[in-house]
Amino acid sequence: MPKTGPDLVPGTLIMLILRVLAPGSMHGYAIALRIRQLSGEVLLVEEGSLYPALQKVLLKGWVNARWGISNTKRRVRFYSLTPAGRKQLTAELAGYSQVNEAIQAILKFA
Amino acid sequence: MIELLRRLRYLVDRRRLERELSDEMAAHREMMAEENATANPTFGNQLRLMESALEVWGWCWLDRLFQDLHYGLRLLRRSPGFSLTAVLVLALGIGVNLTAFRLLLLETTPNVRDPDSLVEVARWFPNGMGTTIAYPVLAFYGEHARSFAAVIGAHEDSVAYGGTTSERRAPGSAPDNVTVNFVTATYFAEQSPPLSHGRGLATALDEEPASEPAAVVSQRFWEGRLGSNPAVVGQSLRLNGKPVRVVGVLLNPREHRIDVWMTLSKQPYVVAGSNLLTDWTSSSMHGTARLKPRVSVHAAEEESRALAAALREEHPEAVGKDERLSLTPFSSNRLHPQEVVAAAMAATLVMLILVVACANLGSLLLARGVARDREIRTRLALGASRLRVVRQLLTESTLLALAGSVLAWALSAVALQVYLTRAGDPRDWAVVFDWRVMAGTVVIALLAAMVFGLTPALRLSGSAPRGGRARSIFLAGQVGASCILLMISGQLVRSFGELLQLNPDFDYEKVLTIAPGLRSHGYGDAAAAQYFDALRQRLRSVPGVEGASVTWLPVWGDVYSAFFERGRKVSFNRVDDAFLGTLGLHLSRGRNFASYDRDAMLVSESFARWRWPGEDPIGKRLIVPVAATVVGVVAKAGTFDIQDENSLGVYYPITPQDYRDASIAVRVAGAPGKMAGTLIGVAGSQDATLRPGYDLLRTAYDNAVAQSRRRVDILGLLGLLATTLAAVGLAGLTGYTVSQRTREIGVRMALGAGRARIVRAVIRPLVLPVAFGMASGVLGAGAISSVLRNNLSSLRPADPIAYLTAIALFVVVIGLAVCAPARRAARTQPAEALRHE
Numbered sequence: 001m002p003k004t005g006p007d008l009v010p011g012t013l014i015m016l017i018l019r020v021l022a023p024g025s026m027h028g029y030a031i032a033l034r035i036r037q038l039s040g041e042v043l044l045v046e047e048g049s050l051y052p053a054l055q056k057v058l059l060k061g062w063v064n065a066r067w068g069i070s071n072t073k074r075r076v077r078f079y080s081l082t083p084a085g086r087k088q089l090t091a092e093l094a095g096y097s098q099v100n101e102a103i104q105a106i107l108k109f110a
Numbered sequence: 111m112i113e114l115l116r117r118l119r120y121l122v123d124r125r126r127l128e129r130e131l132s133d134e135m136a137a138h139r140e141m142m143a144e145e146n147a148t149a150n151p152t153f154g155n156q157l158r159l160m161e162s163a164l165e166v167w168g169w170c171w172l173d174r175l176f177q178d179l180h181y182g183l184r185l186l187r188r189s190p191g192f193s194l195t196a197v198l199v200l201a202l203g204i205g206v207n208l209t210a211f212r213l214l215l216l217e218t219t220p221n222v223r224d225p226d227s228l229v230e231v232a233r234w235f236p237n238g239m240g241t242t243i244a245y246p247v248l249a250f251y252g253e254h255a256r257s258f259a260a261v262i263g264a265h266e267d268s269v270a271y272g273g274t275t276s277e278r279r280a281p282g283s284a285p286d287n288v289t290v291n292f293v294t295a296t297y298f299a300e301q302s303p304p305l306s307h308g309r310g311l312a313t314a315l316d317e318e319p320a321s322e323p324a325a326v327v328s329q330r331f332w333e334g335r336l337g338s339n340p341a342v343v344g345q346s347l348r349l350n351g352k353p354v355r356v357v358g359v360l361l362n363p364r365e366h367r368i369d370v371w372m373t374l375s376k377q378p379y380v381v382a383g384s385n386l387l388t389d390w391t392s393s394s395m396h397g398t399a400r401l402k403p404r405v406s407v408h409a410a411e412e413e414s415r416a417l418a419a420a421l422r423e424e425h426p427e428a429v430g431k432d433e434r435l436s437l438t439p440f441s442s443n444r445l446h447p448q449e450v451v452a453a454a455m456a457a458t459l460v461m462l463i464l465v466v467a468c469a470n471l472g473s474l475l476l477a478r479g480v481a482r483d484r485e486i487r488t489r490l491a492l493g494a495s496r497l498r499v500v501r502q503l504l505t506e507s508t509l510l511a512l513a514g515s516v517l518a519w520a521l522s523a524v525a526l527q528v529y530l531t532r533a534g535d536p537r538d539w540a541v542v543f544d545w546r547v548m549a550g551t552v553v554i555a556l557l558a559a560m561v562f563g564l565t566p567a568l569r570l571s572g573s574a575p576r577g578g579r580a581r582s583i584f585l586a587g588q589v590g591a592s593c594i595l596l597m598i599s600g601q602l603v604r605s606f607g608e609l610l611q612l613n614p615d616f617d618y619e620k621v622l623t624i625a626p627g628l629r630s631h632g633y634g635d636a637a638a639a640q641y642f643d644a645l646r647q648r649l650r651s652v653p654g655v656e657g658a659s660v661t662w663l664p665v666w667g668d669v670y671s672a673f674f675e676r677g678r679k680v681s682f683n684r685v686d687d688a689f690l691g692t693l694g695l696h697l698s699r700g701r702n703f704a705s706y707d708r709d710a711m712l713v714s715e716s717f718a719r720w721r722w723p724g725e726d727p728i729g730k731r732l733i734v735p736v737a738a739t740v741v742g743v744v745a746k747a748g749t750f751d752i753q754d755e756n757s758l759g760v761y762y763p764i765t766p767q768d769y770r771d772a773s774i775a776v777r778v779a780g781a782p783g784k785m786a787g788t789l790i791g792v793a794g795s796q797d798a799t800l801r802p803g804y805d806l807l808r809t810a811y812d813n814a815v816a817q818s819r820r821r822v823d824i825l826g827l828l829g830l831l832a833t834t835l836a837a838v839g840l841a842g843l844t845g846y847t848v849s850q851r852t853r854e855i856g857v858r859m860a861l862g863a864g865r866a867r868i869v870r871a872v873i874r875p876l877v878l879p880v881a882f883g884m885a886s887g888v889l890g891a892g893a894i895s896s897v898l899r900n901n902l903s904s905l906r907p908a909d910p911i912a913y914l915t916a917i918a919l920f921v922v923v924i925g926l927a928v929c930a931p932a933r934r935a936a937r938t939q940p941a942e943a944l945r946h947e
Contacts, residue, residue, distance in 0.1 A: 029138045047138060051131065051163035059116055059166055067130075072141065077134045 013045065013053050015096060018062060018081065018089040025080035027070060028054060054079065062088050120167045131160060174498075178505035185506060192478060193510070195842060196471055200514025201521060202831060203467025204554050208515075209522040210460045211550050213529070223302045225440040229407060231261070231397030234436035242393040245374070245386055247421070247428050251399075251435065254417055257410035260296045262398040263374060267292060267381055271369075272348030274336070288331070288369040290349065292377040292386075298326075300400050307332075308343040308358030316357075316373045323354040323376045331369040332359045334803075349380050390428035399437065407437045458894070459598060459828055462591045464554070466832055468562040469588035470839035475507065475562065476581045477842070479570040486570055499571040507563025508556065515555035519547075585840075585876065586883035589924070592836035593887025597916045598894055599829030616694040616748055618807040620656075622782040623664040624793050625773035626802040638769035641796060646688075648792055649776055654785055657692035657777040661685045662768040665693070665749045665775055666810040673735045675758075680717060681750035682735070682760040684768050689761065692777050693749060700728045700742030707763045711738040717758040718743050738762060782806050833923055840880075841927040844872065845934075855935055865936040872932040880924060888917065 020026065020034045031054075032045040057063045062085030070076045081089070120127060135156055164170065186193040231248070233240040245263060252261035271288040295317050298310030306329060316324045325347060327336070336342055336356075345356045347370075354372065378384045386394060401410055414435035422429040479486070489499055565584075626645075628638045642660045649658040662684035663671060672681045686705045690697065690712075703710035711732070718727035718740070730740045750759045764772070774793075778785045786804050793802040855868055863871075891913075 027137075028134055029141045032138075047135070048159050048162065051135065051159060052166055055131075055163045055166040059113060059120075061112060061116065070137075070141075072144075074137050074141065075133070076137050077130065 012096070013049060014057060015089070015092040016043075016045075017050075017053060017057060017079075018085055018092065021063060021079055021081050022086070022089060025078040027068075027076035027078050029076070030070075031079070057085070060084075060088075117167055117169070121169055121172075124169065128160070128164065131163060132156070135160065174501070175505070178502050179509065181502065182506040182509045186509060189478075192474070193513075195838065196474065196510045197513045197517060199467050199470055199835060199838060200511060200555075200558060201517035202835065203464040203518075204511075204515050204551070204558060205518035205521040205525075206463045206828070206831065207460050207554055208518050208547070208551055209525050210457065212522060212526055212547055223300070227259075227401045227403070228300070228440040229399050229401060229410070229437035230440065231399050232436045232438070233393070233430075234411075234434050235430050236432050240393055241396070243395050243397050244390050244393050244428060245395050246388065246390050246425075248395050248397045250421055251397075251414065251417060254420075255399075255410070255413055257401060257405045257413050259400045259402045260300050262294055262296045262300055262400070263395040264291055264293045264297060264398070265374065265377065265386060265395050266290070266368070267377070269349045269370075269380060270351070271335070272351060275346040275348055275353050288335075288349075290325075290370045290372055290380065291368045292372050292374045292380075294374050296400075297371070300398075304361040306359045306361040307340075308356070310358055311371065311373050317375045319375065323352070323372065323379055324357045325349070325354045326358040326360055326371040327356055328360050328369055335369075350382070352380055354380070390425050398440075401437075407439060411435055411437055459595060462595050463828060463831060463835070464558060465561075466588055466591045466595065466835045466839075468558050469584045469591065470562075470835055470842075471510070472562040472566055473581050473584035473588065473839060474842050475503075475566040476569065476584065479503070479566050483570070490571070496571045500567045503567035503570065504559070504563050507567070508559040511555040511559035511563075514558075515551050518555075519551050582879040585879040586886070588836060588839055589880050589883025590887040590890065592832045593884050593917075593920055594891045594894065595832035596829050596920055597888070597891035597913060599826065599832070600916045601895055617777075618666075618748075618811055620779070620782060621665070621693065621775055621777050621807045622786060622789070622804050623661075623667070623773050623775050623807070624789060624802050624804045625664055625667075626793055626797075628770050628772075633770055635766055635770060638772070639766055642769050642772060642774065644796060645774060645793055646686075648796075649774070649789065652788065652792060654779045655776055655789075656779055657688060659686055659688040659692035659775050660764060660769070660772050661689065661775055662764055662772055664773040664805065666807055667773075667805070675721065675732070675734065678720070678758060680758045680760055682762060683749070684762045684764045686764045689775075690744070692775055694777070695749070696745045697742045698745045699726075700740070703741050703763050705763050706765065709737070709739055710741045710763055712742045712744050712761040713740050714744050714746060714757075714759040716746070717760060720758060732760075736762065782808070833920065836920075837923045837927040840876075840924055841930060844876065844928045844931040851935070856939075856941075860941075868936045869929070869932045872935050873928055876928060884917070884920070888913070 016035055017031055020031055020038070026034065028050060032047070032050055035043055035045050054063075054065075057079075058065060062082060063079045064082055065077050065079050067075060068078045139156075161170070231243060231251075233243055245265070248261055248263050252258060255261075267290050268287050269290045293311070295311050295313040298312065303310070305326075308326070311324060311326060315321060327342070327347075332338060332342055336345065339345070342356055342359060346353045347356060348354075349370070354376075360371070372380065374387070377386055386392065399410075401407070411434055414437075415432075418429050418433045418435070422431070422433075486499060489502075490496070626641070628641060633641065646658045646660060649655050665683075671683065672679045674680070687702060689695070690702055697712075698715055700712075703712065713721075713727060721727070722730055727740050727743055732738060732740075744759075744761070750757050776782075776785075776789055778789075783806060786806070790802055790804055851872070855871075858868060858871070
């Protein structure tokens with residue numbers, strides 16, 4: 001399988017999933033699609049990392065899952081943020097932007 | 111915490127959730143395929159992806175365990191021969207250990223209710239200890255100590271027994287003595303000893319001053335003195351002339367010498383003039399106490415220190431300065447140091463059995479693993495990690511070990527129940543279902559699985575050339591340990607077995623002794639002699655009686671008499687002229703004496719040899735204890751000491767003064783037990799006031815050898831087991847080697863190799879490890895037996911013949927075990943062998 005994009009920074013996938021789910025519920029494929037679109041086709045989320053990540057957020061209780069019917073009339077599982085998930089998202093975003101700024105500062109200096 | 115709950119919920123609902131994920135991924139795949147039908151779908155192996163996604167929940171190890179168990183079970187089912195052998199070998203190895211462990215628990219657990227909170231009470235002084243205590247002092251502690259739930263006091267008295275009140279005894283006849291244990295009623299409440307009839311002594315009923323004196327009798331007393339009368343409860347006995355009422359019979363009491371139990375409050379009634387209950391200074395009670403729940407021995411002892419000081423204020427004569435109580439739990443200190451050494455040795459031998467079993471299985475597993483080489487290689491090639499393969503192999507070993515231990519558990523339960531039943535011990539299932547035993551079983555099984563499973567597993571999953579060295583080590587270990595076991599148990603069997611081989615020089619099984627107890631019934635010398643003369647005549651006319659002989663001391667009785675001659679103890683007895691004929695003793699020289707012959711004596715051969723070495727003993731004289739001349743030599747002195755065939759013995763003719771204490775030995779043709787009633791009747795019919803007792807010589811002999819016989823049996827069994835295990839292991843190993851090399855053997859034979867050559871080729875790799883194992887086994891056995899000799903004085907020094915016999919036996923067994931499969935190999939048909947794969 002040829003690499004089509006750069007690797008995700010480790011640990012950020014969960015943050016991205018939570019962020020994508022923030023406006024409303026979405027099924028697994030749509031999450032992957034959305035991340036790809038929003039990143040301008042740069043970040044390709046492979047299924048091998050998407051589903052473990054989704055199981056992880058389920059385990060942590062940050063998202064709920066329930067079965068529904070998709071636009072294409074398929075039975076799919078919709079994920080939506082829980083209050084705990086929202087809190088986690090805020091915390092991760094704050095932490096991430098802090099780290100990001102720090103990295104940027106170093107990169108500019110160099 | 112909530113996360114853990116979610117994990118657990120997941121575990122419960124696992125199947126459904128897995129299916130959901132699988133459905134979800136399928137939908138994902140479809141949608142992706144629709145979107146860009148031309149491009150390669152990026153979805154990989156779904157099973158793998160699912161597994162990695164589900165790993166998040168942390169239950170995958172469980173799946174793998176089930177997988178391993180499933181696979182292991184299937185494999186074991188597929189080779190039932192191997193599985194059965196393995197389980198049996200393990201069951202024997204573990205079972206022996208388990209039984210030993212349970213026996214130890216049994217021996218160290220006293221036969222009373224909740225022994226952990228029962229403590230023996232002793233007095234502790236800064237400069238010493240006292241094991242007995244005065245009753246008022248004990249009662250004081252019982253009343254004031256908050257650590258004690260109850261105190262139990264016991265005091266033994268020897269009391270004259272005058273029969274039941276319904277019996278009429280001749281006036282002036284002297285009664286026998288019995289031992290009465292005067293106890294507080296708590297004795298029965300706290301220890302709840304098992305009763306066969308009636309009830310125990312109770313506080314409310316029997317301690318009141320106005321209550322009728324009640325007695326509980328021992329089973330032995332009931333059988334021996336009350337004729338096993340089923341209507342015993344309510345009978346009245348005469349103790350020191352005072353009537354007491356029987357209320358119960360104790361079954362197998364812990365204190366064997368006690369005949370009767372009564373409440374302590376009745377002690378002054380039976381023993382006239384006793385001030386036991388009021389005297390603060392006579393330390394005459396054995397005290398026991400029941401601790402309250404959650405009170406430690408130490409706390410109770412500390413409390414007693416304060417109480418003793420307080421009591422000293424009032425009764426300075428009763429309590430010493432700085433005195434306190436010393437409390438020893440019933441459940442501790444039940445083994446003497448000597449016994450601990452013996453137990454440790456037994457444990458070593460028993461552990462060796464397990465080592466043999468494990469080494470045995472280890473080499474079998476290795477041999478089998480080599481046959482499974484292809485399977486293991488395939489698994490490794492398909493991406494299984496080495497750890498995964500090791501885990502798989504260990505799971506199989508553990509399965510075997512658990513199956514073996516279940517069987518071992520059953521075996522040891524049966525063995526123990528048999529032991530308890532034979533020992534007449536009323537305990538059974540309480541000991542059989544003990545959590546310590548359960549834990550012990552599991553621990554032994556897992557340990558065994560590790561020992562015999564780990565090495566083969568590591569070896570087989572590794573990339574090093576297989577089998578070779580590990581197998582040799584297992585083989586050598588197994589042979590060595592078996593060798594030690596066989597030799598040590600052989601040596602112990604020979605030592606203990608001497609007692610069994612001891613053949614008293616006469617047919618003791620047909621002889622019983624009757625003691626009428628004439629002296630206590632007021633007989634004089636003349637009357638007693640007359641009685642015995644008549645009895646001897648009447649007994650001889652009873653059909654089935656082959657001989658009767660009057661003896662001063664009963665043969666193999668509780669009493670014996672001896673004098674010292676040049677520093678050695680010489681037993682003696684005075685007997686009538688029918689003694690040799692009745693007992694069936696043989697004269698090796700000289701002649702018998704006549705009764706009342708003042709100057710004659712018979713000596714044992716051992717005595718003659720020791721006293722007059724190389725000389726003719728006939729005509730020699732001794733002046734101690736009475737002057738007499740040797741007229742004959744008896745082959746052995748077997749009537750004196752059952753346990754020592756070299757004991758020195760002398761017989762003198764009976765004198766007229768001996769009859770008041772005499773008893774009569776009777777030889778019968780049939781079973782003496784059946785004749786006893788008739789013979790007792792004959793002895794009693796001459797004088798209605800007499801109540802003669804009898805003893806079978808067989809009983810005395812059996813009691814003396816029973817202990818040793820049990821030991822010999824057990825040790826013999828251990829040795830046999832070790833040899834069997836070694837043989838089974840070696841036969842199995844050689845068998846595997848042969849079956850593995852069938853093809854090679856076929857090729858060799860096709861190329862013209864002779865049978866002898868094939869046998870040699872099969873046996874050769876085994877020779878070195880077996881030889882090494884035997885050498886180290888012989889050395890190890892020598893070392894162990896020298897340790898044993900230092901601790902067990904009865905052990906004979908190792909004799910080379912016993913050693914060589916053991917080694918020879920071992921070599922023969924091993925040879926057979928190895929040669930059978932090798933011979934089978936030699937009979938292989940080349941064409942068949944080449945088609946074998």
